[in-house]
Amino acid sequence: MANTRDGLPGGAFRVLQDRWPGLPWASATEAHGAFHGVIVLAPDVVIRVRSDDDHADRTAHERRVAHVVGDLGLDVPRPVSETVSAPAWSAIAWQFRPGAPLRPGTWRDDRRIILPILDSWRLAAHRRNALVHLLPAARSWCGGPRWPEIVERLTHHDRRLHDAARRAVRDALAADEDAEPTLVHGDFGPHNILVADGRPPALIDIDNAAWADPALDVAPLLAHYDHDALARDITTETLRRATVHRASLPLQVAAAASLGGDTSLRDHALTTFARRALSSP
Template sequence: MSTAAQDRELTERVRDRLGRLRPGAPVGELRTLPGGHSGLTYAVTAGEGRYVVKAVPPGQRPVGRNDVLRQARVLRSLAGSTVPVPGVVCVEEEQPAWFAMEFVTGEALEPVLDDHRVPGVTARARMVAAARLLRRLHDTDVRSPVLDAPEPLDAAGELERWSRTLHAVPEELRPGGEALLARLAAGIPETGQPVLLHGDFRLGNVLCTGERPVAVVDWEIWSVGDPRIDLGWFLLFADHRNFPRLGHAVPGLPTEAELLDAYLDGCPAPPAMEWFRALGRMKMAAIMGHNLRRHREGRHHDPDQERLPPTIAAMIRTARDILG
């Protein structure tokens, strides 16, 4: 079956299912939403209802980021919790699998990276609220049978995973990378009680209206593991200076220390946070190096990737500084 035919089949399946969900309501066409990383992402209307549809791309296996059914499971597990997420309205496991969830209105903007600017006072309030929201996520009961979670992700496993990614980047694109990996490997901390992890928690994945978070989205790499993995990644986005040639200053943004205080809410600071802050920077260097390598090899043409080398070098350098 051709890709066009598969697209038509998916459209018919979605429109039929939503039509049964909203009897008598006209169902619109599927419109591709930009920015989705997990499979295909569409917007569609059914009467006055607005929905987002995530589907496995035609011809691809439902694994990794394309496993949209896994995303639906975690969203359903969080329904009614203190962590706001879009409500799942229907799921179809027949391949290519897809699910539909409510369309939540809001802005998902990364203050120091996105071109669309928000007032500094608003950005500050959103980041502090997101820090408190991350704590609520980590306090969520992870024993729900619908999660079917993998083995808990610990510090050693996370380091091994992202070390492989960084090693695949040419050495000239990751100056000081080997020394950083050696430092991280020499001081792997003990892992604490596993919690539910988002995997890419930051304001760019939190829809907000005004100063209030209304939904956490993009759950394609959720897992269960050490909460400091999420926390170290989130803190990375507090300072534009972490992103040379990419970031811009936003007056009044909270510091990493202020965000950590908001997350802790009076509780003692977790041990070894320096290690996890450095890990987050290593991961960012690995991701950017991977993307730049793919561009230079002609596998994904994107001239903007040529802006990344200063930030990759800064991530590695500051990670080593954090470790002392």
């Protein structure tokens, strides 16, 4: 997902320096995700800064989800600070994980990294019968039950786009009905898997974790790996649903960006969906 915001919110760096003076600020580097600004203070912490319209609620949600997932025994980063908030942003310091994002190669090579992570999340789900009540449902990060309504509003100006988006949403919801839900990461893929020599791979950015169709975590893999290669390890039915979910991913990003007030990211995501959906034969 693209990040369309320019750097950290104004003043955030200085406020956070003053709040946590003992951190190694001289070595700070900045990065970003689609909805976060990030300050890396290796080897101590990573600070994630949200500046969307509902940043305080989203940051509180991230903290809750991190504790639920971490309590399952999964090796994921956990928050190590209180939330620091300003009118335009909220931030939390998280455990640092060394490594660089996995650079996709062939499925034959990368499956040894990816499949054990997927399996560990699936198995962890069986340790807590109450997960369905502790975790959000599918697509809560982009509106949850309101997602179809948001997509309708975002696409009503263009009949072809509107019709294609309505089909994609309908198909995704139908795929949900066909699935047995479990614990999913919600933003799975090589970009969120850190690899480092001599260390197990680390899965980061767990704020979209949910109780949902496991094919949601397979869907992003289709952008990096050949379908037939994936079919050697993933069932035909799961891949079918993953293909359906992948088609709607830009609409999820567009809805989340709209809710957060990021009009540039919203428009970028809608353009991506239109390019894929309207150019298909």
